[in-house]
Amino acid sequence: MRTLVTDIAELVTNDADGPGLLGIVTDAALLIEDGRVRWAGPAAEAPVEAAGAAAAAERVSAGGGAVIPGFVDSHTHLVFAGDRSAEFAARMAGQPYTAGGIAATVAATRSASTADLEDNLVRLLRQAERSGTTTVEIKTGYGLSLDEELRALDIINRHTDESTLLAAHVVPPEYRDDPEGYVDLVVERIIPAAAGRARWVDAFCEVGAFTEAQAARVLTAGREHGMMPRLHANQLTASGALQLAARLGCASADHATFATEADLAALAAAGTVVTLLPGVEFSTRQPYPDARRYLAAGVILALATDCNPGSSFTSSMPFCIAVAVRDMHFTVEQAVWSATAGGAAALRRPDVGRLTAGARADFVILAAPSHRYLAYRPGVDLVRRVYRDGRLISAREDCP
Numbered sequence: 001m002r003t004l005v006t007d008i009a010e011l012v013t014n015d016a017d018g019p020g021l022l023g024i025v026t027d028a029a030l031l032i033e034d035g036r037v038r039w040a041g042p043a044a045e046a047p048v049e050a051a052g053a054a055a056a057a058e059r060v061s062a063g064g065g066a067v068i069p070g071f072v073d074s075h076t077h078l079v080f081a082g083d084r085s086a087e088f089a090a091r092m093a094g095q096p097y098t099a100g101g102i103a104a105t106v107a108a109t110r111s112a113s114t115a116d117l118e119d120n121l122v123r124l125l126r127q128a129e130r131s132g133t134t135t136v137e138i139k140t141g142y143g144l145s146l147d148e149e150l151r152a153l154d155i156i157n158r159h160t161d162e163s164t165l166l167a168a169h170v171v172p173p174e175y176r177d178d179p180e181g182y183v184d185l186v187v188e189r190i191i192p193a194a195a196g197r198a199r200w201v202d203a204f205c206e207v208g209a210f211t212e213a214q215a216a217r218v219l220t221a222g223r224e225h226g227m228m229p230r231l232h233a234n235q236l237t238a239s240g241a242l243q244l245a246a247r248l249g250c251a252s253a254d255h256a257t258f259a260t261e262a263d264l265a266a267l268a269a270a271g272t273v274v275t276l277l278p279g280v281e282f283s284t285r286q287p288y289p290d291a292r293r294y295l296a297a298g299v300i301l302a303l304a305t306d307c308n309p310g311s312s313f314t315s316s317m318p319f320c321i322a323v324a325v326r327d328m329h330f331t332v333e334q335a336v337w338s339a340t341a342g343g344a345a346a347l348r349r350p351d352v353g354r355l356t357a358g359a360r361a362d363f364v365i366l367a368a369p370s371h372r373y374l375a376y377r378p379g380v381d382l383v384r385r386v387y388r389d390g391r392l393i394s395a396r397e398d399c400p
């Protein structure tokens with residue numbers, strides 16, 4: 001099955017050979033075949049072979065809009081129940097964010113039916129898709145027992161390949177006086193049982209959650225059972241967690257709200273992507289990290305939503321791009337790259353986050369002539385159509 005996308009004012013390919021960071025082609029066309037990009041380039045230069053193939057292709061007009069790769073949201077916590085809007089309102093009235101709020105979601109999640117948890121996850125996934133997300137990583141972490149973490153993984157695995165075991169999110173109430181006992185449970189029982197069912201292992205290394213030594217045990221055990229490590233690091237306090245992530249060869253260190261030059265040097269040397277989460281600083285009134293420092297140190301940056309009911313209840317990557325540009329000092333190009341190719345790097349996924357030959361045909365048609373509008377017109381819905389594997393998954397023909 002072939003689709004030829006025409007009338008593209010600006011095509012963001014993320015081609016590593018350029019031009020520029022985003023590999024932008026103007027007046028472009030895109031040929032899709034069997035769910036993959038077969039050819040991308042200037043419409044006037046479509047090769048004879050592509051033009052011949054195009055003859056038999058379904059034609060889709062981008063209507064003079066920009067086409068960008070689908071967003072790769074490499075950090076979410078979508079398996080949960082309950083409502084923490086009052087906690088958000090209290091924060092906006094001056095209360096600080098602490099890891100303690102997670103316990104409320106754990107209680108609500110444990111008492112929810114699997115059907116209710118899955119309905120909530122699907123609703124959030126659809127929202128994400130409507131705002132242009134085509135690849136989503138989803139973590140467990142509100143179950144915190146053997147059965148509950150496996151239940152969450154089963155739900156996740158029905159909806160994405162990017163499943164993450166975050167059994168080490170916080171110490172559950174029944175282990176309050178014995179955190180090491182809980183780490184033992186994670187390492188000795190939950191991780192072995194999750195082997196083959198989670199692509200990633202993660203831990204929340206923070207005051208009120210897990211120490212560096214505990215996080216290291218969990219990530220090491222996860223790796224021994226075939227899961228690749230990633231880490232929640234330096235969200236609320238400066239610590240050695242970022243350097244731990246580098247030392248353990250994590251694919252990504254996430255949050256990194258606080259980072260020293262030594263942290264950044266270690267991450268750059270290790271090739272560990274740093275995933276910044278603008279929704280968190282927005283929703284917790286924490287200071288925004290300055291992307292310029294991270295980029296100057298040679299760190300690869302991803303942007304993700306961290307969609308969860310506590311610290312960042314947004315599923316919108318365009319929102320995160322706008323905040324990243326305004327408050328984290330990303331350039332618009334860097335923010336769009338980090339929300340697509342950066343997320344793909346954080347998930348070690350060479351097949352997504354780009355629109356060059358061979359990539360998965362995951363793309364978004366914007367109701368705007370340039371990617372710049374994603375930050376230039378904050379809060380305005382500019383996502384007209386979303387395709388995954390070459391198939392239309394969301395359409396809003398009434399987009400202005």
Ligand code: NIG
Nearest residue numbers: 102204232306308309310311
């Ligand atoms: O990534 N940092 C830890 N976990 C989530 C927050 C979870 C919650 O508050 O429920 C995060 O921000």
Ligand code: FE
Nearest residue numbers: 075077232306
């Ligand atoms: Fe998180």
